[in-house]
Amino acid sequence: MDYHRTSVDEVLPGSQGFQAASAAGGSPATRRLGPAPAAMDAEAFRDASERILTAINTVIDGKAGAAKLALTVLLAQGHLLLEDVPGVGKTLLAKTLARTIDCSVSRIQFTPDLLPSDVTGVSIYNQASRSFEFRPGAVFANIVIGDEINRASAKTQSALLECMEEHQVTVDGKSYKLDEPFMVVATQNPIEMEGTYPLPEAQRDRFMARISMGYPDKDSEMEMLETHQATSPLTRVTAVVTAGEVASMIATVQHVYVSQSIKEYTVSLGRATRESAMLRLGASPRSMLQLLRAAKATAALEGRDFVLPDDVVIVAESVLAHRIILDRKAASTGETPQSVIRAVLARIPVGTEAAGAVGGDRPARGKTAAGSAAQLPNHR
């Protein structure tokens, strides 16, 4: 599997990638990593995640939250959409994240004339062997950085769709598996809208989270001016974890326990967005799945092996805000998707007592706890 090197426009040294399973089929959960890598113990997991975050934070000042969320998305096997004004470090964050991990990285600069085959790859007729030969596109890497994704035509954008969802590329009726872990980090620029093709809803829904970087605070900006004058900070970054370690970390995340009450909380959250009068389009069931995966990754990064409602709350805004569409009236009153999500979070009761014992393997709950459940007001 060395073909992916040829067409990437930037390949990092030593990015051999780890053995990816080429076996087709299987459920998404099992398909990821053929012989599932062993889950790490808590100590090693914390150590690895600390290393990654420290490395990113040395490059990007004052953006610990964004860095952590990016790592969360990586560990939850999602794709990340970075959306902000130019020059706040979107691409830098993407590159740094990619560089801290010892894996293959490719970067695609999206332009209006970029063709789908540039992304996915193309079959070329080989005169010598008198046969068609597949030339893999830029998407064949562990981490794909899609810069200014909204500048590409809709056709090219949708070429990414299959890759992101299916983790495979289909060219001339033939499917090629992508390496695992596979993550697309796309950036887009919200203010320069001329000549852009805004991402369709379907494609937005495929990104697990959208992060807005925001401007750094004053101290961070001062520090950046001092330290990053001469050299690019990126040069100092070296890989701190191997792709294998990342795969183990992902396996660890998959083992995080989600209780029944958390599932109920997530579902009621999603239903509330669909029933909200302020929204034209609520959160999809897929987004609920991704919300839960992101919450699991957050819990793992916190050193826990079970999800708390807090984990769901922390990632909810980033995971849900870019998928929902405001009602026109709500938009005109100054509501934002973020504020709507916050309002929904402030309304939905957390299943602290009412639920939780439905799992079956939990001991039956006594009258006492059930009695106190009565005080939870019935929303709606």
Next chain:
Amino acid sequence: MTLTPQRGTDAESASDAGTTGARDATDPAPGARSTRAKVGAQPWMMGLAVAIAIAGAALGLNGVLRGWAWYSPVLTVVFTVSLTIAGLRALRWRTVFVELGGLASFVLILTFTFFRPQSIIGFIPSGATLSQLGRYLRRASETVLAESSPVAPNAGIVLLICAVLGLLVILVDALAVPLSLPATSGIGILAILIVPAMVKPQSVGVLGFAGAAIGYLMILGCSHWFAPDPRTGADTARNPGQFKRAVVTGALALSVSMLLQLLIPGFDQGTFPQGSRLNPFGSATGLNPMISLGNSLRSPSGDGRITFATNAPTTPYLRSVTVDSFNGDTWAPDDREDTRRQGTGRIDSGLESAATELRVVTAINTGQFTSPYLPAPYAPEAVNGLAGRWSWDPATLSIKGVDTNSRNQQYLVLSVAPQLTPDLLAQSSAPVQGVPEQFIRPPDNVPEIVRKTADSVTAGSTSAYAKAMAIQRFLRSVTFSYSLQSPVQGGYDGNGLSVLADFLTQKSGYCIHFASAMAVMARLEGVPSRIAVGYAPGRPTGATVSIAGQGALPEFEVDARDAHAWPELYFQGVGWVPFEPTPSRGVVPSYATEGAAPSGASTNENNDGLIPSRAPNPTPLPGAAPLPLPGAAGQASPATQLLPVLYGTGAVLLLALLVASPQLARGRLRRRRLNSARASDGVPPALPAWAELRDLATDYGVAPHPSETPRHFSERLRASAALGGPDRLDGAGHGAVSALTRDFERRQYGRPDAGDGTEGAAGRPDGRTAAVRIAAVQASLRANARPFARVRATWLPPSVLSRWRLASLAPFRALSRRAQLTRRGVAGSWTRLRAGLRRVRRG
């Protein structure tokens, strides 16, 4: 899609908050900012609307109060208070201060209007103001108790009305604006309308109803116009179709309410109090003693005690007023204001009886009994010693106060009682002459049963006396029973022809029914009749009263339970003669007794057990010494003396239990939780311990929000002043809270097979640690709480109270949910129906 850098920072900081799960649960509603920004005309329009609603509803009080002089102070108070509130709101004062300011302006304007001489510089209340207020309030209460509507607008009653209306302005405003319940604010307006509805026979009246309705609609309109739904944006308030919809809905509601009272059987019958009928164009005025008689009889305590001493050989009936018109739904006394004569010094009793007359002197003390009509034995010739101006009606000899009432009157009545005999009455066969038409004319629309009964009962009787005796005999027969309750249960309590029909069917009722049955039946048979309302002969008190020229006379007493009604029939050449058709009440006059019926001695023996029969012997004890306290006299046995003590103790115990019940409930709940935690009988101790922690925090003012995560709540609790704040890290309390949180999270969200979850002090997963931790938290909370909070947490724990409140509201919630579902269903089927109709019309 516009993304501003500012928003980016927001998102950043939110995610920066990281593990804390920081989320502002108390984030204000999205619309709150925009409404706060612009104040504009809203407070003024709202103030005006409230003032119009209250002042408009107060228009209905005309008729309760005489004239319009009272209206200008009402307007002053109402508009001052509402405009003060509006002004303060326009200045963007905080809600509490706006209401307090309204209250202050209310006190000042009342002082300025009513207590100017008794106040400091004209409007600041002082001690003198309070004593004057007491006087005014006494005056008002006397007016309310004594006078019949319309009452003269004296300062006391006007002050009372102004005060109530002013407070209602504040209440309505508070409901409509800060509490955002504009629809509910109608309760305050309704409270005003209830007064004329209950008091005035013609109900609220057009003016008051229209005024209240306009004001209420203005309140609704203002709140809708100026406070758009924050979810859907500003432009809904000016939705063009809305006005049309509102008009259609309103018209529909009005016509349904108009039709409903016609459709519901019995709505315009005697069952309902007269004011509850929608009768905006009624004309009758005056208080109706017949309405209140049934209630007086049913009152368990005999208030309105009247004592009187008389030299009559038999205890006389005391008569207040007569009812002579038997038409319409409700019979009421006809005051005949234009033919009344002033002064009671000489009353022309108009008796031309051939019988010997007995002159009777009666000294009456009315005590607390208040009525516009004066009780007196029939037929009075002179009343002396009255305070105030009184008038009498030549036709009925009823005595009524012009500007006063019967309260605290002590007077001497000289009356004549003709000594009638059956023979005398039997001789009276001449056609009736010289009696006003109103006593003769049979009522219109007499129910068939009444006419039939009258005819069958009097069949064979020729003379008027024979007819009267036949009717009385019929009503006193065993088929009729005396009952205060059955008319209420049967829905024919009250009076009127329809009630009469019911009574003759059910054959059970009380004096009103018997008296009106006899009166109506007599009239149908051509005997002039009327109903007298007053008191049956009472009981001797055992005391004697000395009257100049008469010596010591035995004293009697009557009270509300002796209230009575009896028919008076007119016999040509004899005059008006009372009869007693009510079984077991009163005394049947000697001329009306049957030959062998020895019913003369029975006085009020059977009163459905309401009146304990005492002193059945009506003859006074001769030579009895006057007792200092006639009412309280009596040889009480030790058992009856003990009874109040027992009742008192029981009441005190009950009260104590009531006061302590929230605390008891809280303590019981806590013990159960901690015990179950300790027992480890399958219940993981972390769960009850966590519930207990939540309740503890609620009790001390840090209530968990339903949408708050356990961790966030725990952090808020630890940061709050209830646990001493974040800087005064109280080791035990803070540590216990975080340990309890940790246990709960592990138990609730962690792997089910991860063990019990309680990290016991010595690694033991038992519930004792949980109990110890709860105790630590409680101690810390107590130590940091202020005295008031401590007392409240102990005696009125908010956690228990809110749970009780929720439980008590549960049926209403279920009901409203059901109503909402029904409404949706109806709306859906209406839409479908309309769509179907449209399709049909199209072809």
